[in-house]
Amino acid sequence: MTKIKLCGLRGLQDIAYANKVNPDFVGFVFAKSKRQISPQLAMGMRLALHKEIVSVGVFVNEQIATICALVESGTIAMVQLHGDENEQYIHALKRELSVPVIKVVSITCKESLLPYLSSPADYLLLDAGKGGTGMSFDWSLAQICTRPFFLAGGLNSENLQKAIATTHPFAVDLSSGLEKGGRKDFSLMQQAVSIAHRCNYLSPS
Numbered sequence: 124m125t126k127i128k129l130c131g132l133r134g135l136q137d138i139a140y141a142n143k144v145n146p147d148f149v150g151f152v153f154a155k156s157k158r159q160i161s162p163q164l165a166m167g168m169r170l171a172l173h174k175e176i177v178s179v180g181v182f183v184n185e186q187i188a189t190i191c192a193l194v195e196s197g198t199i200a201m202v203q204l205h206g207d208e209n210e211q212y213i214h215a216l217k218r219e220l221s222v223p224v225i226k227v228v229s230i231t232c233k234e235s236l237l238p239y240l241s242s243p244a245d246y247l248l249l250d251a252g253k254g255g256t257g258m259s260f261d262w263s264l265a266q267i268c269t270r271p272f273f274l275a276g277g278l279n280s281e282n283l284q285k286a287i288a289t290t291h292p293f294a295v296d297l298s299s300g301l302e303k304g305g306r307k308d309f310s311l312m313q314q315a316v317s318i319a320h321r322c323n324y325l326s327p328s
């Protein structure tokens with residue numbers, strides 16, 4: 124089984140869909156974006172979400188105190204850093220928190236991953252660009268990733284199986300590919316979870 128994160132959920136309807144399709148993770152975007160939600164809405168969504176599903180907060184160059192408040196309130200149980208956060212920032216965050224941290228790497232060339240292979244983050248997330256863009260990168264560039272990673276960037280139910288077979292991720296992460304008319308679509312969410320959970324590839328550990 125490959126784990127799956129459904130990112131950019133924006134309201135209680137999306138949570139009702141997630142509870143039915145049962146992903147491993149859902150993502151709440153707190154960064155400035157068309158998918159940004161408030162801490163108050165996120166807390167309401169967390170309360171409505173099944174306990175077994177992990178809620179991940181997505182941030183871009185956020186104040187550490189803001190992230191800590193969301194973890195301490197129980198709104199999120201994992202942190203995704205989608206900006207220019209360096210190792211010093213991640214060490215500082217990890218001194219404050221005991222939840223797992225994901226550092227996003229934007230993959231543009233063969234060398235993109237190299238500086239992150241020894242990152243203090245618990246996981247890397249390989250993406251194509253600034254986040255939630257629906258763009259893919261060249262999956263062959265994931266080959267040098269010697270640690271468990273999330274694969275993201277332009278994934279959808281058409282290309283998901285091939286992406287998993289090519290890169291062997293710990294988990295996949297989708298947002299744009301789950302949307303129709305800018306809103307999450309139940310049947311796209313259901314298809315994506317079913318494909319990921321049927322695939323049995325493990326990333327290196």
Ligand SMILES: O=C(O)c1ccccc1NCC(=O)[C@H](O)[C@H](O)COP(=O)(O)O
Nearest residue numbers: 130156254255256257276277297298299
């Ligand atoms: O979704 C956004 O708008 C967003 C904005 C700023 C930082 C991150 C953001 N999203 C993160 C994600 O949705 C996923 O981690 C990933 O980038 C999936 O993207 P895609 O499936 O290509 O839409």
